[in-house]
Amino acid sequence: MEARRGENIEKGFDGVSVSDEVDRESIEKKKMEDEEVLSIERCFENAEVPSWQNQLTFRAFFVSFILGILFTFIVMKLNLTTGIIPSLNVSAGLLGFFFVKTWTKFLEKSGMLNQPFTRQENTVIQTCVVATSGIAFSGGFGSYLFGMSEVIAKQSTEANDAQNIKNPKLAWMIGFLFVVSFLGLFSVLPLRKIMVIDYKLIYPSGTATAHLINSFHTPQGAKLAKKQVRALGKFFSFSFLWGFFQWFFTAGDDCGFANFPTLGLKAYENRFYFDFSATYVGVGMICPYIINISLLVGAILSWGIMWPLIDARKGHWYSADLSPSSLHGLQGYRVFISIAMILGDGLYNFLKVLGKTGSGFVHQVRDKNTGIVLPVADRPSPVSASLSYDDQRRTQLFLKDQIPTWLAVGGYIAIAAISIATLPHIFHQLKWYYIVVIYIIAPTLAFCNAYGCGLTDWSLASTYGKLAIFTIGAWAGASHGGVLAGLAACGVMMNIVSTASDLMQDFKTGYMTLASPRSMFVSQVIGTAMGCVISPCVFWLFYKAFNDIGLPGSQYPAPYATVYRNMSILGVEGFSSLPKHCLMLCYVFFAAAILINLVRDAVGKKWAKFIPLPMAMAIPFYLGAYFTIDMCVGSLILFVWGKINKAKADAFGPAVASGLICGDGIWSLPSSILALAGVKPPICMKFLSRGTNTKVDNFLAS
Incomplete structure (x- = not known):
């Protein structure tokens, strides 16, 4: 558009x-x-653009590896707590700039600097780091992959037999990721020229990242970047130390600041409280206001109104003897109504983006100058003299280092063949012909996702994954491990379409920073390979360190793992597992999600910012309001800061937020190691009502 x-x-x-x-x-x-x-490129007119080989430096990949581990811990923690993951591109670009700039300054003083730090190298670092940490999301550690486990399966009475369960093991997780994570990179590689140059797709996130990196490498931008890094460092230290301090008070269940009943004990029972999480205060500062307000509206609607009313029908709508985690009781309403809203929102946006993609593609082809070659060829097309200086310079260098089309096609076929031969040995429920069908249609869906993302900045990877859950799961059938087959198919599809749109975003960033397409592709491949090892290892650390991981109400409840598994059960076994009136409520909320989106699009941007987003509203339906309140506090801080000094808030807000997220996220590493070593906190800080406290005192006195 x-x-x-x-x-x-x-x-x-x-x-x-x-x-x-x-x-x-x-x-x-x-x-x-x-x-x-x-003109941006006029500023860099006298700067030599290094060859694509010189953009791929040892220091770039060393820094990417360190930052990749840091960001994987952050994404993994977010995956296993609420599933809300903000864009970390700014943090990756900023920290990459800081580390390499420090490195080059040290070498320059010692007279050993052979190659200066360029914006192209900065782009390589950012690409590699985001590719590495991206596997922590597309790898499904908080969704489909963990949804296969016995921990999640035992939370329902349906499809929890051995053929629908596969517990996490380090070897098969690494193997699975290696055979499915690279296909997306090859699937859209031949389309890079059409997407970036011929169709001039915006890719808002890629464009914003490019502007950021370009600004870092101008003299004025470098000064601001240093101040931003200093602010990030301060709040990183504060966040890390705050996490360390809180640890001392968590010696038992429901202990510590994370269970502080800030809004009263009754509100706490309904999961309304501020849990002092620096991570989600930071996430709230990064996320748009409408996201945080939508979360709060969803929390009030569900935990403030609906769940207390349904709980009052205990014994009529469902048995009063069920455990709190049973999907035949109140938990079933929480999970399936949340799924209905997610599916309604996903379906609407899928059709909307597909419509925009189709109409945009038709217009592009119809209006395209016949003198420009549409199919991607290995030879560069002529650069039009009517383009601006920036576009001429960028187009010339983007077309200079071509990636042969035979490499993309051959790479896709070779990896697909290996994957078809390998995956049935990892998941015997996933037959080879299911995988063949996925790989035949995947390039088309990868193109749709990459093109739609270029128009709207909206990746629908999870929606395509859900499509695979329902189609492959139903094809396999309940008696042949359809639940596990659907989840595995979701992983295959999600990885292809997610990495495809990520790569095209990176090509756009590289186009605007004069980074070679070859260096972008190589850094994406290396980052993906790092992620295929780092992400399973980080997840394994969490999995082994915390015995209650995946359980409702625990420190790491992994809500989307339950949601994805129940989607798969729903696709295979139908609606028989739902409690009374739950199906009717699901229909209502499915329709409401579509209607709200229709209204948002109908009223225009001016009023749409006051209408909540159904996808965001659905998340607290299952989890509660505690993280929502944290995020609203982050929004409030940014709002007040903006009123006091808007320029400073705009410049330093993302850096402060990144520091809060990174510090608390990296504290997960030492806390996991302490848990594995059997070191327990010394104090349990709990909060009791006055009446309960009196009873405890009387009991202890006797």
């Missing part, structure tokens, strides 16, 4: 009817002067 609008503006400008030739010349002159002022 944005790319088309940009082209229309250009056409409208060039097509102005001007009778006087002098006026036309003055307009063109003014246009060129404006371009001179706004």
